[in-house]
Every structure is written in structure tokens, then in C-alpha cells.
Amino acid sequence: MKAYHTKNKAIIAISWQPVRRCITAMATILLLVSPTAFAHKLNMFAYVEGNKIFAEGYFTDGKKAKNSTITVFDPDNNQLLQGISDKDGQFTFAIPKQSDLRITVNAGMGHQAEYLLLKNELSEETESALTTSIATASKSANANDNSDIQHTKSSQVTTNLDNDAMRTEIERAVGKAIKPLMRELSTMRSEKSLADIIGGIGFIFGLFGVAMYFKSRQQP
């Protein structure tokens, strides 16, 4: 067995010199070309904006998943709605159901990604806030004098309108502000570092090392 081992070692040492150099050079060049970009994996994210859900599919190299089929399922796997994303890979739709929503995007050629939007992320909160504000406003209106009622009513309407407009405006602004954050987050979640690549290579060598160990024990 010892003889076999040394023979093997000799083979590796002698024969792989040029090939190894070639592979090292290739790997270095490839790593220099793009250290952060990884394969064409489809990702998606979705979030609630007012009473609408905004979904976007994109590939890890930044390309948008345009003309992709976006499908929404409820927790019991019933299809709620389906649509085609626009040229920016985006698809916006009204909230179809107050429950957890599973959103999938299929970009063809076997690319599919999904995103789970939890019930508590849906706009229930905003709705309840809206009704509360209206209720308090009308309560205060009731408390007011009859003489003043005309004036109050109109002002209250304008306040409500203002509130509404402001709310949508704020929501839109917040939505816009967190959009890059959401994208960054979902990219970070899907992207892996150089350490993972090197770890994977380590796995490969380790597994083949184990295989070699057992093979070499079998042979006399």
C-alpha cells in the first residue's frame, strides 16, 4: 500500500505541473474579471405600497426579469392572480386577499423564484389607521356647535382629504426610499462571497480525498 501511495504521489507531482499552472492562471484571470458577480440566478422581492403590492424580479447580474409570468398564491396554494411583468421586471397589483401571499416569478428557461409576503406586512395597519382618523374627526365634528357646523364640515373634509393625500404621499415616498434597500437586502441574501466558493472547492477536494482513501485501502 505504501508503494502504491508513493507511486500515486509521483504521478500527481510530475504530471500536473503544467496543467496546474494553466488552471491557476485561468482561475486568477476569472476572479479578477468580476469578483462580486455570480451566476444568472433569478431573484425577486415584493412589498406593500398603500393597498397595492409591488413585485419585482431580477437576475443577480442586475438584468430585469421582463415579460415574466408573476403568479400569486394564497396559503392553500390557490392561484389568486397572474400577470406579466413590464420591461423593468415589475408588476403591481391590488391586494387580492388578506392572508399570507406566495408570489412566484417565472422567467422561462427554468428560472423561477418565489417570495413570501406575510399577512402582517399587508396594509391592514394603514387601513385601520385611516378609519381611526376619520372616526376621531367626525367625533370632533359632532361635538362642535350647530352654528359652526357648515364651516367645520367643510374644513373636516379638507383635513381628511389632506390626510389621505398626505398618507399616500408619505407611503409613496417611504416606498421609494426603501426600494433600493429592499433590493440591496435581497441581493445580499442571495449573493455569496468568495469564501463560499473556496469552501466549495475545499468540499470537492475533501470528498475526493475521502474517496481516494477508501479506494486505496481496497487495493492491495
Next chain:
Amino acid sequence: MHISDGILSAPVLIAGFIGTVAVAAYTLRQLDLDDIPKVSVITSVFFVASLIHIPIGPSSIHLILGGLVGVVLGIRAFPAIMLGIILQTILFGHGGVTVIGVNTMMLGGGGLMAYAVWQLRHHFNIKKKEMIFGGLAGAMGIFSSGIVLALSLVTTGEEFIATAWYTLIAHIPVMIIEALVVGSCAAFLAKVKPDALAGQLPLAPAVTATAAETTKPSNEDSPK
């Protein structure tokens, strides 16, 4: 070129696993102790290749290198690609756990087809045949993987001809680049270290060796 989770139906996934286990069991038996270092190096190359992007214009491509694996490892390409895919799935989330079988059949099958094309070079007596057939093998790897991809997507209701065309057209740039890479790698290896390539003929009597080669393509480069 990985199929994601949740697209294919259960029968296709199961068929993929059964096919993968069968082919892997057969090809792993051909794996000799002396091959293992070579197989592990090429597996690492395959594993890394599809993680690295080369920007081309507004888009970017990544190499798959199923063809190179086939050219260098012969039928041992299959277990190599299988291990590469399993690790890509676990570590990087490419494809998915349920589709490991189908993805291995797709890319590993491409590797085996590339090897078949590569072996055809023995029937030609032309200059630079390593480069030419290496290039053809590289393109063949992508081509046949594309066919398997289209075949497995048919079961989801996508129309076969249209999907196949779309897939092949989308992969033409990859096919060309892969052909160049595999062709030049094969030519380089043929010059500096011919026995690193799969299916090289022994230097002894050529006629009998060719006959043995075609009937038994599994025994080629194992130095006994």
C-alpha cells in the same frame, strides 16, 4: 443553466433522480484511484466556472464548461458534474434540492455528449483536430443540455419547439465562447500533456487501439 425549484412536476423530478443515480452508479465504477486527483481538479473548475460572470455588452454570461469536463474526464464527467451541481445547489442556491436529479441529467448528459463528439476525432486525420473537436465538444455540451432543458420544460406545458429554439438562441453566445475555451484548452493540453485528455490513444499500435477505443470507450486513459 439550472432549473429552479417548483417548476417541474413530480414524475419528471423522480425520473431525473432515478436516471442520475443509475448513470452515476455506472460511471463511478469506472473511477480508478489514479483518476481521482484529476477528477477533483476538474470538478472544482466546473463548480467555479458557472459562478463567475464575464460581462459582455449590457449583459453578462457565465461559462458552464460541461464540454470541458467531458473532454478531460470522459464518462467520469458525470459524477464530477453531479458533485459540482450538488455543491452549487447547497452553497449557492442554484436550482434547488428537488431538481438536482434533472439538473445533473441536463449538464452531465451534456458532458457525456461532448465526450462522444470528442471521441469522433479519431476518425479524422486533420491538423489541429484537438482544437476543432474540442470546440465542437464544447458547443455540443451546451447544445445537448439545452435540448434536455427544453424537454423537461415541455412537461410544464411550455411548447417544446418554441422553448427549444428560445433556449438555443439564448445560449448561442455561450456556445461560441465555450467552444473557443474548450477548443483552446484541448489544444493546449494536447500539446503539453496529452494523457490529461480523455480518450487519448496509447502510443502503441494505432489500428488495434482504435478498434478497442470504439468498443470500450471507458478504459481509455487509466494507466494500469
